[in-house]
Amino acid sequence: xxxxxxxxxxxxxxxxxxxxxxxxxxxxxxxxxxxxxxxxxxxxxxxxxxxxxxxxxxxxxxxxxxxxxxxxxxxxxxxxxxxxxxxxxxxxxxxxxxxxxxxxxxxxxxxxxxxxxxxxxxxxxxxxxxxxxxxxxxxxxxxxxxxxxxxxxxxxxxxxxxxxxxxxxxxxxxxxxxxxxxxxxxxxxxxxxxxxxxxxxxxxxxxxxxxxxxxxxxxxxxxxxxxxxx
Amino acid sequence: xxxxxxxxxxxxxxxxxxxxxxxxxxxxxxxxxxxxxxxxxxxxxxxxxxxxxxxxxxxxxxxxxxxxxxxxxxxxxxxxxxxxxxxxxxxxxxxxxxxxxxxxxxxxxxxxxxxxxxxxxxxxxxxxxxxxxxxxxxxxxxxxxxxxxxxxxxxxxxxxxxxxxxxxxxxxxxxxxxxxxxxxxxxxxxxxxxxxxxxxxxxxxxxxxxxxxxxxxxxxxxxxxxxxxx
Numbered sequence: 001x002x003x004x005x006x007x008x009x010x011x012x013x014x015x016x017x018x019x020x021x022x023x024x025x026x027x028x029x030x031x032x033x034x035x036x037x038x039x040x041x042x043x044x045x046x047x048x049x050x051x052x053x054x055x056x057x058x059x060x061x062x063x064x065x066x067x068x069x070x071x072x073x074x075x076x077x078x079x080x081x082x083x084x085x086x087x088x089x090x091x092x093x094x095x096x097x098x099x100x101x102x103x104x105x106x107x108x109x110x111x112x113x114x115x116x117x118x119x120x121x122x123x124x125x126x127x128x129x130x131x132x133x134x135x136x137x138x139x140x141x142x143x144x145x146x147x148x149x150x151x152x153x154x155x156x157x158x159x160x161x162x163x164x165x166x167x168x169x170x171x172x173x174x175x176x177x178x179x180x181x182x183x184x185x186x187x188x189x190x191x192x193x194x195x196x197x198x199x200x201x202x203x204x205x206x207x208x209x210x211x212x213x214x215x216x217x218x219x220x221x222x223x224x225x226x227x228x229x230x
Numbered sequence: 231x232x233x234x235x236x237x238x239x240x241x242x243x244x245x246x247x248x249x250x251x252x253x254x255x256x257x258x259x260x261x262x263x264x265x266x267x268x269x270x271x272x273x274x275x276x277x278x279x280x281x282x283x284x285x286x287x288x289x290x291x292x293x294x295x296x297x298x299x300x301x302x303x304x305x306x307x308x309x310x311x312x313x314x315x316x317x318x319x320x321x322x323x324x325x326x327x328x329x330x331x332x333x334x335x336x337x338x339x340x341x342x343x344x345x346x347x348x349x350x351x352x353x354x355x356x357x358x359x360x361x362x363x364x365x366x367x368x369x370x371x372x373x374x375x376x377x378x379x380x381x382x383x384x385x386x387x388x389x390x391x392x393x394x395x396x397x398x399x400x401x402x403x404x405x406x407x408x409x410x411x412x413x414x415x416x417x418x419x420x421x422x423x424x425x426x427x428x429x430x431x432x433x434x435x436x437x438x439x440x441x442x443x444x445x446x447x448x449x450x451x452x453x454x455x456x457x458x459x460x
Contacts, residue, residue, distance in 0.1 A: 059320045059324055061323045061327075062323075062327045065295065065326070065330065066323050066326040066327055066330065069299070069322070069323070069326060070319055070322075073319045089303045089304050090288045091289070092299070092300075093289060093290075093291045093292075093299070093300050094289055096296040097290075097296055100292075100295065
C-alpha cells in the first residue's frame with residue numbers, strides 16, 4: 001500500500017498523482033494542509049511540504065523530484081514501455097532540467113503565486129497568513145506567464161513531447177503546474193497554439209481525469225478547465 | 231573534457247566542484263557571474279543559473295541536482311567503492327531528500343541570504359541590485375542558522391554520515407553550503423559539537439583543499455575557515 005500525503009491544489013502534489021496514475025500505482029490519498037504544520041506530519045517530512053509518499057513501512061519519499069527518481073527506480077526501469085525517463089544519461093539530464101524548471105522556476109514565478117493568493121490564502125486562518133489576494137503578486141505572476149507559456153510552446157513545436165521524443169516526467173511537471181493555473185482561469189491559451197495543442201494531448205490522458213473532475217469548495221473552475229476541446 | 235560553469239561563492243557550484251573532485255573528474259572551470267545574464271551562457275542554460283556542466287559535446291547538465299544524478303549514472307554506478315548514493319531505493323530517497331533540504335531549504339533560509347548580501351551585492355553593479363548588505367536579511371539568516379546547525383548535528387550524531395552509514399551526496403551538499411557561511415564567519419560552531427566534528431571530517435578530505443585555499447578579493451576568510459582543527 002502506498003500512502004500519498006498531498007494537497008489538491010499543490011502543483012507538485014498533482015505531479016505526484018499524475019505520474020503515480022501513469023504507473024497504475026494504487027494510492028491511499030491523505031489530504032494535508034501544509035500551513036497547519038501538523039506535528040505527526042512533520043515527523044514524516046521535517047520540511048512540512050507535500051507531496052510525500054510512504055510505501056508499506058518504507059522511508060518517507062519527500063518531494064516531487066525525489067518521488068520521480070523513486071518511481072523510476074522501483075517501476076519505470078522495469079517497465080520500459082511506460083518509462084517516463086529516457087534511456088540515455090544526457091537525455092535524462094534534459095528531462096530533469098525541465099522538471100526542475102517547471103516545478104521550481106515556473107512555480108516560483110507564476111503558478112505558486114496564483115495558488116497562494118487565490119486558493120491557500122482563502123483556506124488559511126488569518127493568523128497563518130490568510131486573507132485577500134495581493135493584487136501586486138497576481139499582476140507579477142500574469143506578466144511572467146507569457147514568456148513561460150511561449151517556452152512551453154517552443155518546446156512543444158521543436159520536439160514530439162516537451163522533454164524529447166517520448167512522453168516524460170517533464171510533460172507531467174508542466175501539465176500539473178498549468179492545470180492549477182487553468183482552474184483559476186489564468187492561462188491565456190489563445191496566445192500560444194503549440195502549447196495549447198500539447199496541453200490538449202495531456203488533458204485527454206486517463207491519468208488526468210480525476211484532476212479535471214475535482215472542484216474546490218466555493219470556487220468554480222474556468223470554462224476551459226474540464227473541456228477537452230478548449 | 232568536462233567544462234564547469236560556476237561561481238566560486240555559489241554553494242551549489244561548490245557542491246559540483248566537491249563531488250567532481252571526489253570522482254576525480256578533470257574539470258575545465260569557467261567563471262560565470264549569473265547576474266550578468268550573459269547571452270552565450272543563457273543559450274547553454276536558459277535559467278541562467280550555475281553550476282552547469284558540459285561534457286565533450288554532450289547536452290548541458292544544468293543544476294546541482296541534475297549533475298548529481300548524471301555523475302551517479304556515468305561514474306558512481308560503475309565504481310561502487312566511491313559511489314555517493316546508497317544501493318537501495320529507499321535509502322537513496324533519504325539522501326536525495328537531504329540534498330534538496332541543504333541546497334534548497336538551508337540555502338533559501340540561511341546561506342543564500344548571507345552570500346547575496348555579503349558577497350554578490352558587493353560584486354554586482356548598482357543597477358543589477360548591488361549595494362550595501364540589508365541588515366534585516368542578515369538577522370533573519372542568523373536566526374535561522376541555529377535550528378539548521380542543530381539538525382545537522384542531530385543527523386551527525388544519529389548516523390555515521392548525514393545521509394546514512396556511508397559518505398554520500400548529502401554530506402557534500404551540507405558542507406558546500408556551510409563552507410560559504412564559514413568563510414563569512416557566520417557559523418556558530420561552538421553551539422553544536424556534533425556538527426563541528428562532522429564538518430572537521432569533511433574539511434580534511436582532499437576534495438576540500440582547493441576551496442579552502444581560495445580567497446575572495448577584498449574579503450578575508452574567518453579565522454576558522456582554513457583551520458582543520460578549528
